[in-house]
Amino acid sequence: MNQAATTDTRTVTIEREFTHPPEKVWRAISQPELMAEWLMKNDFKPVVGHRFNFRADPVPGWNGVTGCQVLIVDAPRKLSYSWADSGGDAVNGVKTVVTFTLTPTKGGTLLRMEQSGFRAGPDDRFYQGAQYGWQKMLAAMENVLSRS
């Protein structure tokens, strides 16, 4: 991983082993109608450079659209696309890169999802805030954010 990226930004990593072969997992993460079943509705194509959107239900302050562009297609090993919130709150939204890596295992496939490029600032503040006992209030606020 790039050193500069690790100092300035944060990454979310999720790893899980599925008891299915890589080719099948690849289909689930790269065929639009299958992606829609577990991720979101989309107009994805497994073509580097292709621009597409994920569409979720709109909420106040966000139109539900995630703007993406395909960066890497290496079946059935690696798939990567940019991931940016758009809409009214884009200025506070995220500009990240999502990368799936598939590794064959004895029992199936280890799927690793890395979402990189989160700016460090606001999240650091959040953790500083935690020491003042703000977690509960912030949780309540996020609740309000998601339903108002």
Add this chain to the structure above:
Amino acid sequence: MRSIPPDDVFRSLADPTRRAILERLIREGELTVRAITDESGVSQPMVSKHLAVLKGAGLVRDRREGREAHYAAQARGLAPLVNWLEHYRAFWSARFDRLDDLLKRMDP
């Protein structure tokens, strides 16, 4: 809409009285300055000062009705505080559960 830096939002929440006022607005919805003052334990001018700071940070909005000012929490003002890392960690974890379900249903 202008974007308020997280610093301003956090600074406005550094004061316990302001946090209490905001928590109450989140819990109870729109309130008059008088109603907020009644339970705050501080004077009405102090309450008004706190509300002005919260408003400056985009955390509350106000409207006048007759002689009374009504204040309500403004959820959008909290956007700079949303913990995107936690949000997406939970998001992907839940989506991986769905992916697991889908894989079981798919043709081999």
